[in-house]
Amino acid sequence: MLLTLDLNDPRPLHEQIAEAVRRAIALGDVRPGDRLPPARDLAAALGVNTNTALRALRELRDEGVLEFRRGRGVSVLRAPEPREVLRDRVTALLEEAERYGYRVDEVIEIVRELAEAKEGRR
Amino acid sequence: MNVRRWYIPIAVGWTVLVAVLVVVAPVPLLDRLPDPLATHWGLSGRADGASPYWLDALVMVLLWLVIAGLPLYRLIRGDALRRRHDRRWMCAVLAGGGVFVLALQTMTILANLDRTDWRDAAPVGPGTLLAVFGVSALAGAIGWALARPGPDEEPPASGRRPPRPLRTLRSGERAVWVSSATAGWAVTAGSGLLLLAVLLGVLPPLGTEHRIVLAVSTGVSAVAALALSGVRVQVNARGLAVAFGPLRWPVRRIPLDRIDRAFVDRRWPADVGGWGYRVRPGSSTVMIRGGECLVVRYGSGRELAISVDDAERGAALLNSLVAERDNDRS
Numbered sequence: 001m002l003l004t005l006d007l008n009d010p011r012p013l014h015e016q017i018a019e020a021v022r023r024a025i026a027l028g029d030v031r032p033g034d035r036l037p038p039a040r041d042l043a044a045a046l047g048v049n050t051n052t053a054l055r056a057l058r059e060l061r062d063e064g065v066l067e068f069r070r071g072r073g074v075s076v077l078r079a080p081e082p083r084e085v086l087r088d089r090v091t092a093l094l095e096e097a098e099r100y101g102y103r104v105d106e107v108i109e110i111v112r113e114l115a116e117a118k119e120g121r122r
Numbered sequence: 123m124n125v126r127r128w129y130i131p132i133a134v135g136w137t138v139l140v141a142v143l144v145v146v147a148p149v150p151l152l153d154r155l156p157d158p159l160a161t162h163w164g165l166s167g168r169a170d171g172a173s174p175y176w177l178d179a180l181v182m183v184l185l186w187l188v189i190a191g192l193p194l195y196r197l198i199r200g201d202a203l204r205r206r207h208d209r210r211w212m213c214a215v216l217a218g219g220g221v222f223v224l225a226l227q228t229m230t231i232l233a234n235l236d237r238t239d240w241r242d243a244a245p246v247g248p249g250t251l252l253a254v255f256g257v258s259a260l261a262g263a264i265g266w267a268l269a270r271p272g273p274d275e276e277p278p279a280s281g282r283r284p285p286r287p288l289r290t291l292r293s294g295e296r297a298v299w300v301s302s303a304t305a306g307w308a309v310t311a312g313s314g315l316l317l318l319a320v321l322l323g324v325l326p327p328l329g330t331e332h333r334i335v336l337a338v339s340t341g342v343s344a345v346a347a348l349a350l351s352g353v354r355v356q357v358n359a360r361g362l363a364v365a366f367g368p369l370r371w372p373v374r375r376i377p378l379d380r381i382d383r384a385f386v387d388r389r390w391p392a393d394v395g396g397w398g399y400r401v402r403p404g405s406s407t408v409m410i411r412g413g414e415c416l417v418v419r420y421g422s423g424r425e426l427a428i429s430v431d432d433a434e435r436g437a438a439l440l441n442s443l444v445a446e447r448d449n450d451r452s
Contacts (some may be wrong), residue, residue, distance in 0.1 A: 001301065002435045007294040029435070037300040037354070041370075045298040045356035 001030055001037060003046065009092055010099060013048055017056035019088045025065060025076055026085045036066065036074040129209065129269070133197050133216055137190045138221040144186060145179045148231045159234045160243035167245040169233070182227050189219035207392055210269040222258035229254055276374025296359065299439045303410040303430045304352035305397070309368075312347035319344055350398045353410055355430045355438050362418060364408060364428055374408075376418060376426065378447055384418045384440035386433045394427075416440075 003020040005013075024030055036042075037059070041044075043053035057074055060066040067077040097107045148155070152175060161178050162171030193212035197203055233244040319341035322333055323411075349367040356363045361378035365371065390412035394400040400407045405425040407415070416433035418440065419425050431434065 001432070002439060004295055004297040007296055011430065037302060041300050041302075041354050042298075045300045045358050046296070047358070072340045075389065 001042075004044070005046065008096065010095055011092060014052050014055040014059065017042070017046065017048070017053055018059045019062060019085075019092070021056060022065060022080050022088065023085050026080050026082055028079070030076055032076045032078050034076050035072070036072060036076065043062070123411060129203055129213070130198055132315050133194055133213070136216060136220060137186075137194060140186055140190075140223060141183050144182045144223055144227050148175070148179075148227065151235065154236050155231070155234050156237050156240045156243075159230065160237075160240035161230060163246040169240060169243040169245070172240040178227075178230065184225055185226075186220065186223045189223070190216055205272065205374035205390065205392075208390075210266045214262040216267040217268070218258045218262025221261035222254065225254040225257050261411065277284045279287050297439055297442070298358040299432075299436045300354070300356050300407055301430050301432045301436060302352060302354045303428075305350070308347050308351035308397075308410075312344050312351050315340055315344035315347060349409060350410065353408060353430060355416065355428055355436065357436050357443070359443060361443075362440065366408075376420075378443055380387045380420050380422075381440060381444055383418045383444060384416065384437040386437050387417045387427060388413055389415045389427055389429065 001021075001024055003017070003024060005016050005020055009016050011118065021036070030036065039053040039057055040050045043050040045053075057066055057068075061068055063080070064077060065080050067075050069075065081118060094104060097104075155175065158172040158174045159178055160171070161173045161181075162169065164170040193215045196208065197212050203209055229246065229250060233246060234240065239244055276358035319337050322340055323337040348369075349372075351367060354365040356365075359378065360375075361377040361381060364374045364376075366373070389407060389409070391397050391409050392412075394407040394409050396401065397409050397427055400409055404423070405427065407427040408429065410429045412432045413429065414431065415427040415429045416436045417425055417427040
């Protein structure tokens with residue numbers, strides 16, 4: 001499983017990891033029924049504490065995306081809605097914008113400009 | 123291409139045919155056989171064990187199912203069919219094993235035929251045994267030869283693919299890949315051996331020195347089997363790390379600096395000389411199970427291949443990391 005984190009993301013690590021896993025599942029890298037690598041292996045690869053990775057996986061379990069089973073590890077229960085994944089990313093964007101001092105309507109303005117530019121290129 | 127479709131019906135048909143023949147063929151002769159039959163012969167060649175006919179037939183069928191089980195499973199699951207080498211071995215085992223069981227049963231029946239008591243059964247000497255093994259080996263060779271038709275088929279996602287980077291990583295993005303491969307049979311064998319080692323060490327029936335030697339050698343085999351029962355592979359900005367076995371120890375780390383590129387290949391134990399850590403000139407392989415392997419080529423030109431699931435994404439990430447490293451340098 002491939003996970004990507006953004007080092008500039010101001011949110012707590014466990015939220016970022018949860019988002020990365022959610023995105024990997026939403027994109028179909030890992031499908032419902034597939035087993036996830038154990039938390040300790042994810043943590044070792046990401047260079048974070050095992051508890052941080054576990055916390056991320058527990059969040060996803062509470063969302064109903066993952067399932068923990070004794071002796072069988074963690075497996076994917078259902079793919080998250082793409083909308084949830086987008087919401088995650090927008091939340092991160094808004095938080096970063098806030099750090100630069102932008103207001104929400106200014107971010108929306110940027111999004112609109114970019115969308116119009118993309119529309120214009122077609 | 124369609125030739126391969128015939129292997130499964132023929133293999134299943136052969137398995138059923140042998141099982142039926144072993145049980146049914148002697149039935150018309152039951153009047154001329156003693157009850158019980160001589161079914162076991164000692165080293166001297168004289169019959170020293172007997173059992174009723176139904177038990178003899180049951181043992182023969184079970185023996186046959188044990189022999190035929192693995193090749194049938196591998197043929198039907200499909201992976202043995204694709205490669206001529208595997209296919210030939212499976213067909214050789216099926217043909218040789220089937221004839222072996224039939225010859226064994228024939229030998230038993232002939233030795234008992236027209237005797238009133240199993241103790242009078244004809245002796246079985248080295249000549250008879252040689253004949254049984256010879257016929258089986260011949261049948262195995264015929265099975266081997268017959269399994270030739272049909273090409274080696276490589277599944278569509280196969281062959282040495284050129285390295286293909288994932289995409290350029292954005293600055294400030296941390297990407298990692300984690301995957302694994304496990305061989306279920308090695309886990310079972312290793313755990314069984316470990317249990318046996320503990321039992322040998324604890325239980326009293328053996329003499330002390332024998333017990334220690336046996337326990338230690340069993341223990342060492344158990345650890346070796348467990349260490350090679352699985353790998354955990356990770357790729358991150360530091361490079362590649364391969365951890366062996368359930369304890370994730372030992373760990374082999376390959377720093378990103380040493381890696382030139384990565385790609386995916388399909389390799390099988392037969393290609394690299396067996397399971398485990400196989401070293402060959404120019405290329406080492408960590409062979410846990412046949413199939414998809416992640417291959418890294420070092421700057422020195424040597425290669426390391428690791429059998430692991432989802433190898434493609436791992437290779438893509440490695441190539442992206444290598445590209446990023448080279449950009450930083452220039």
